[in-house]
Amino acid sequence: MSNGPLAGARRRLLVVEDDPVINQAVSDRFVAEGYDVVRAWDGPGAVAACAEHRPDAVVLDVMLPGFDGHEVCRRIQADRPVPVLMLTARAEESDLLVGLGVGADDYLVKPFRMRELVARVSALLRRVDRAAALARGEVLQVGDLRVDVPARRVWRGETEVHLTPTELDLLVCLAAAPGAVVTREKLLAEVWGWDGATGTRTVDSHVKGLRAKVGPGVVRTAHGVGYALETDAPGTAP
Incomplete structure (x- = not known):
């Protein structure tokens, strides 16, 4: 096929x-x-x-x-x-x-x-x-991080953060379950569409770019497993 x-x-x-x-x-x-x-x-x-x-x-x-x-x-x-x-x-x-x-x-x-x-x-x-x-009108709020999914725009507090399409898809996947660890394999399947594939370097490289834009401490590493979006990262709302 x-x-x-x-x-x-x-x-x-x-x-x-x-x-x-x-x-x-x-x-x-x-x-x-x-x-x-x-x-x-x-x-x-x-x-x-x-x-x-x-x-x-x-x-x-x-x-x-x-x-x-x-x-x-x-x-x-x-x-x-x-x-x-x-x-x-x-x-x-x-x-x-x-x-x-x-x-x-x-x-x-x-x-x-x-x-x-x-x-x-x-x-x-x-x-x-x-x-x-996905563009059904959903807005995700995690701490002071706000993700307008249909508009594909992101704010940290009052400041808009400009992400690449892949970084935004990655953030949406993490923000859908704030605080929960999402495995690299799930991220590859959900964000990249690579079912059953391995590509940790791809995920890690994009997470590094995402962190540089949304700020330190927002995306937590679960070593050997995956990543989680923190709800109480430094600088986020309580």
């Missing part, structure tokens, strides 16, 4: 990769999976293609001519939120955090298996669908 879009819901994917062989191989695979694929080979071309074609998701190489994938991600996210999976030749945490900080939702280190790439993109799109279904 294909991991691609559901029947009647053909999705558009932008593939940005300067290596013509990889670009062609990735594009061909997603076309075979039922996607409508748009291609770009450099930074400026990627931004222009995203604005023109309004893709449902973007597969984005980090190293590009013109300007790099991080700058591409920053510019396209400033225009509108769109799920982005970054392809990188390096696995250093600092590089990954830069990508997450400019709005990337996931990353895959080269060389990668095509099957995994397709599964990751499919999971990103399922998350978008679930987020749309």
Whole structure:
């Protein structure tokens, strides 16, 4: 069974990769999976293609001519939120955090298996669908942290906190059960759509980015298990 879009819901994917062989191989695979694929080979071309074609998701190489994938991600996210999976030749945490900080939702280190790439993109799109279904008018309040789910906005006290789409989904999952420990496996399933998968580094990297924005002590680590949203973190309301 294909991991691609559901029947009647053909999705558009932008593939940005300067290596013509990889670009062609990735594009061909997603076309075979039922996607409508748009291609770009450099930074400026990627931004222009995203604005023109309004893709449902973007597969984005980090190293590009013109300007790099991080700058591409920053510019396209400033225009509108769109799920982005970054392809990188390096696995250093600092590089990954830069990508997450400019709005990337996931990353895959080269060389990668095509099957995994397709599964990751499919999971990103399922998350978008679930987020749309969640938008029912719910506002979550934990201490002085307020999450307006349908508006996808977050405040700490009177100050609005600007989160990436993945950070917000992660916060919503934790805020749904304040004080309770949510396992990494559950977070992977609920936020990333990776049922039965392991990816602790993915979760940990996004939690680090979330903590940097909502403040220290808000997200507690349960070592070896997962994370919890604290109801009495320093600076929160009693």
